[in-house]
Amino acid sequence: MFGLSNMKRSTAGLVAVAGATSLLLAACSSSDTATTASSTTAGGACQGKTIAFVMGAVADPFFNAMKVGAQAEATAQGATLVWQGDKEYSAATQIPVLDQVLATNPSGLVLIPTDPVALQAGFDKAVAAGIPSALVDTKVNDISKAVTFITGDNTDGGTKAADAIATAIGYQDGQKYKVVVGLTSKTATTNVARLEGFQKAIAANYPGITIADIAYSESNSAKANTNVNNWLTKYPDLSGIFAIDGTNATGAAAALQAKGLTGKVALVGYDAYPDNVKLITDGVFTALIAQDPAAEAKQAIQSICTTIGGGTVTTKEVVIPNVVLDKNTSAADLTKYTYVA
Amino acid sequence: MSVATSAAPSKLKSFVSNQQFILFLVLLGMIGIFTAFNRIFFSVSVAGNVLADWGPLVLVALAETFVIVSGGIDLSVGSVCTLSGVVGAFAIRALTEGGMAPYLSLFIGALVCIGVGCIAGVINTLLINYAKLVPFIATLVTLGAAAGLALVFTGGGPIAGGPSQAIQLSVPWLGPISTPIIIVIVICFICWAFLHKSRFGRHTYSLGSNPFATRAAGISIAKQTAKIYVLSGALAGAAGMFFYLRLGSGAPSSGLGLELYAIAAVVIGGASLSGGSGRISGTVLGALILTTVTSGLIIVGVDPNWKQVVVAILIAAAVTIQGLRRSEGKAS
Numbered sequence: 001m002f003g004l005s006n007m008k009r010s011t012a013g014l015v016a017v018a019g020a021t022s023l024l025l026a027a028c029s030s031s032d033t034a035t036t037a038s039s040t041t042a043g044g045a046c047q048g049k050t051i052a053f054v055m056g057a058v059a060d061p062f063f064n065a066m067k068v069g070a071q072a073e074a075t076a077q078g079a080t081l082v083w084q085g086d087k088e089y090s091a092a093t094q095i096p097v098l099d100q101v102l103a104t105n106p107s108g109l110v111l112i113p114t115d116p117v118a119l120q121a122g123f124d125k126a127v128a129a130g131i132p133s134a135l136v137d138t139k140v141n142d143i144s145k146a147v148t149f150i151t152g153d154n155t156d157g158g159t160k161a162a163d164a165i166a167t168a169i170g171y172q173d174g175q176k177y178k179v180v181v182g183l184t185s186k187t188a189t190t191n192v193a194r195l196e197g198f199q200k201a202i203a204a205n206y207p208g209i210t211i212a213d214i215a216y217s218e219s220n221s222a223k224a225n226t227n228v229n230n231w232l233t234k235y236p237d238l239s240g241i242f243a244i245d246g247t248n249a250t251g252a253a254a255a256l257q258a259k260g261l262t263g264k265v266a267l268v269g270y271d272a273y274p275d276n277v278k279l280i281t282d283g284v285f286t287a288l289i290a291q292d293p294a295a296e297a298k299q300a301i302q303s304i305c306t307t308i309g310g311g312t313v314t315t316k317e318v319v320i321p322n323v324v325l326d327k328n329t330s331a332a333d334l335t336k337y338t339y340v341a
Numbered sequence: 342m343s344v345a346t347s348a349a350p351s352k353l354k355s356f357v358s359n360q361q362f363i364l365f366l367v368l369l370g371m372i373g374i375f376t377a378f379n380r381i382f383f384s385v386s387v388a389g390n391v392l393a394d395w396g397p398l399v400l401v402a403l404a405e406t407f408v409i410v411s412g413g414i415d416l417s418v419g420s421v422c423t424l425s426g427v428v429g430a431f432a433i434r435a436l437t438e439g440g441m442a443p444y445l446s447l448f449i450g451a452l453v454c455i456g457v458g459c460i461a462g463v464i465n466t467l468l469i470n471y472a473k474l475v476p477f478i479a480t481l482v483t484l485g486a487a488a489g490l491a492l493v494f495t496g497g498g499p500i501a502g503g504p505s506q507a508i509q510l511s512v513p514w515l516g517p518i519s520t521p522i523i524i525v526i527v528i529c530f531i532c533w534a535f536l537h538k539s540r541f542g543r544h545t546y547s548l549g550s551n552p553f554a555t556r557a558a559g560i561s562i563a564k565q566t567a568k569i570y571v572l573s574g575a576l577a578g579a580a581g582m583f584f585y586l587r588l589g590s591g592a593p594s595s596g597l598g599l600e601l602y603a604i605a606a607v608v609i610g611g612a613s614l615s616g617g618s619g620r621i622s623g624t625v626l627g628a629l630i631l632t633t634v635t636s637g638l639i640i641v642g643v644d645p646n647w648k649q650v651v652v653a654i655l656i657a658a659a660v661t662i663q664g665l666r667r668s669e670g671k672a673s
Contacts (some may be wrong), residue, residue: 057594061498080471087492087597132437172401215645221499222595224396230639233386247594250499254588257508273591275501 034048045309046077049107053081054098056114056138056188057089057219062246062271064294065114065339066136069294072109072302074159082106089185091118100121102129102302108304109133110297115187116141132307134300137293138189143316146255148303150318152291154190157322158197161268164287164324167204168266170234177239178212180231182248184219194244194270212238217248224251232259236272239266246271253284272325280327288325292339295320342461360517360611361663364626367655368633375637382640387515393587394632396525397422397580399625401599402531402606403578406624409607410536411474411569412549412616413469418603420487421461422596425502426581427491429454430591434502443504448512450503452583458578461487462571470563484600491593492569501590508589521586533621535572545569550618605652606631609659 018059053070055063067083081220086093094114101109102125109126111133113119119206120140121309127135127145135149143149159216169177181198183191195214202209224247224297232238232255240285241256249269253276256262262284269276279285300319303313376383401418408415433450436444461483469477513519518526536542544565547555556562577596585597604614610627612619631652638645 058492058497061496064497067496087488087594213642215639220594220597221590221592222397222584225588226390227633227639229390229393230387230636233384233390234381234640236381246498247592250588250590252590254590255507257505257589258511258587260512273498275499 002170005014026237028042029060038066040189044078044109045104046074046079046301046305048078048080049081049308050082050104051108051236051304052101052104053083053085053112054101054108055085055112056093056094057084058085060089060219060246061339062291066297068340070297070301072294075300077301077305079107079301079305085112087190089114091115095122096118098126102126102131106131107308108301110304111134111140111156111299113140113189114138114185116189116196118188125204132304132306136296136299136300146316147307148300148313148318149192149297150291150296150303152251152296152323153319155197155200157270157289158194158199158244159201160256160289160322160324161194161242161270161287162201162206162209164268164289164326165242166209166265166267166287171206171237171312173208175208176208177206178235178237179209179240179242180213180215180228180235180238181242181244182227183216183244184215184247185217191244192206198242198264198341209239217251219247221244221247221251221254224248225255226251228252228255229259231264232256232261241265241267243267243269246273246276249273249276249288250286257284258333272338274338277325277334280325280329280334283327283328287324289322290325290339292320293325293339304311347354360659360662360666361620361622361626364610364623364630368626368630371630371633371637375633375641377472378641382637385513385517387636387640388413388514389519391629391632391636392513392517392522393511393519394520396587396633397583397596398526398578398599398602398606398632399404399628400528400583401596402603402610402624402628403602403621404573404580405600405607406532406610406612406619406621407536407545407569407583408476408573409604409612410549410612410616411545411565412552413566414604414614415465415481415570415573416480416600417461417465417600418486418573418580419596419601420484420571421458421492421574421577422584422599423593424487424491424494424579424581425454425457425578425594426584427495427591427593428457429582430500430579430585431494432457432505433507433585434500435501443506446504447510447586448508450585451579452581454585455575455578458574458576458581459571460574461577462574463567463575470566474654488597495591495593495672496595499588499590499592503585503589505589507589511586521583525583528576529621529625530574536621541565541568546617553583561613587605602631602652603628605656609655609664611659613663627659 071081084097091114109131110281122141126174134147137151139149185191215227241252243252266286268287269285270289272288306313404418429450432453433446436446465479465483468474469476511519544560548565585591606627607624611622632653634648
């Protein structure tokens with residue numbers, strides 16, 4: 001304990017010195033120090049710095065697409081990217097990873113918290129250590145000290161999914177329809193926001209639709225597949241499935257195909273995994289809600305570099321809009337919004 | 342127990358206290374209870390869902406049976422299943438892009454999966470026989486390495502790009518039974534023959550119940566260990582291919598954690614973790630009970646997290662029954 005707090009104190013001291021030095025250098029260098037979130041390198045403030053990303057489940061192409069964007073931006077800024085996470089999307093496994101990363105004293109931190117309450121302490125610790133810290137995709141409850149919080153518009157994604165399902169099933173007032181929702185996690189803010197958006201849109205605009213069941217697959221496609229298999233049996237009159245993220249979408253698509261129900265049950269997925277995008281043209285997916293993970297990562301790193309360079313990030317919460325990919329989307333757009341693996 | 346009983350009642354008694362019979366009753370009981378809550382449970386469709394889950398689980402549990410009967414443990418089966426599926430997916434994608442016929446590419450993919458599993462088995466053997474690690478640690482190492490490699494190779498996402506026949510093969514056509522399930526059933530019979538009707542099987546039991554006597558009898562423990570762990574890896578690889586056919590892609594998360602349910606299936610099936618006892622039929626029924634619970638909870642609408650509670654109760658009951666029977670001097 002005594003040793004640890006010694007290390008923390010000297011770490012904090014080093015960070016303070018490093019921070020002061022870089023501020024001095026930035027002040028002495030050319031005058032185009034960035035002051036907004038969306039500008040480019042702040043006079044090379046990030047040159048030679050280490051930016052750590054601590055993310056959710058490694059086994060998710062959404063995060064991999066984010067990594068591609070993060071790597072590109074880090075290279076452009078001359079910084080080293082440290083990409084860490086656990087294979088499970090859970091706070092219990094993410095907290096030790098975060099602790100480890102903080103112990104290496106990165107120049108900047110981008111956190112994708114798997115739980116808004118459990119990761120608050122770790123996030124606050126990073127901030128207290130003087131590390132400019134940003135949040136991407138999901139957030140912790142108190143983001144007041146974050147450099148910025150960048151996410152896709154998850155509530156809007158849920159709303160768009162409701163619209164897509166209603167259109168696909170030919171919704172008519174007075175008729176009754178059943179849908180199910182497959183999620184990954186009960187607490188991850190992305191999942192919660194998408195579900196809320198979906199539920200509100202259904203309650204407001206499509207009152208004939210009932211959400212018959214909700215289940216969690218913890219980023220495991222096989223689990224999602226099992227859930228959907230059994231739902232398709234339990235609800236023979238099922239109209240639609242909302243698969244709230246990429247792994248659920250993969251599991252649900254396989255289940256529909258195996259049961260020969262493609263086109264008969266509407267399937268709206270989230271995240272433009274390349275293989276799922278292909279299934280739009282095959283008619284397996286009614287629609288996919290595409291985010292822009294590479295843009296989220298890029299903006300997060302830019303904001304951190306701005307802060308390291310002594311600038312101020314004015315846009316504290318950035319919401320990147322979603323795109324709905326369906327059979328009417330042009331081939332060019334499909335390619336543009338597909339996540340790069 | 343009185344010795345002076347006629348042949349028929351003692352046969353009945355031994356039949357009734359037979360672990361497999363009890364398991365069968367438990368299975369029927371569960372089906373009955375779930376059906377009582379929701380009639381849809383008793384249907385070909387649910388049976389198909391249960392079997393689809395049972396396929397990969399029983400393969401991995403069969404692997405675990407051989408290892409546990411021999412007195413060892415293989416914690417890597419779930420991760421090896423995942424890694425094999427992923428490597429197989431890459432192979433199938435490459436072959437499909439190269440224009441190979443769909444069923445041939447799937448067949449070769451299956452061989453690749455089993456091959457990767459065998460390699461993992463060889464690594465386990467080397468760690469146990471030469472590095473002298475206890476099986477728990479050796480297979481824990483392989484578990485981590487395999488899971489990690491699966492993520493490294495895939496970058497986190499599923500690997501598809503194979504023929505559409507993959508998912509089509511998983512469609513049941515013989516009632517609730519699909520072609521992959523038929524293959525799994527055949528594998529169950531082959532494993533039954535290996536464990537119960539062959540010298541390899543006898544040596545496996547011997548190793549588990551008395552390694553010293555086994556060595557004294559001139560059986561090479563190193564060779565036997567090698568065969569067992571490579572077989573375990575091969576079965577885990579086959580499970581990986583099964584997941585590929587079900588999902589149409591190799592996902593780096595499919596088999597993770599499966600080893601715990603595999604061990605649960607083996608224990609529920611009547612095997613002792615200290616080795617020397619256990620039967621293929623028990624494992625098959627144990628795995629079937631577990632997947633029935635999974636589907637049952639979803640169909641009935643109970644929080645699926647109850648599954649873990651149910652599994653714990655089943656394990657406790659199985660171990661208790663086995664303990665009681667052992668203290669009565671009955672052979673397992």
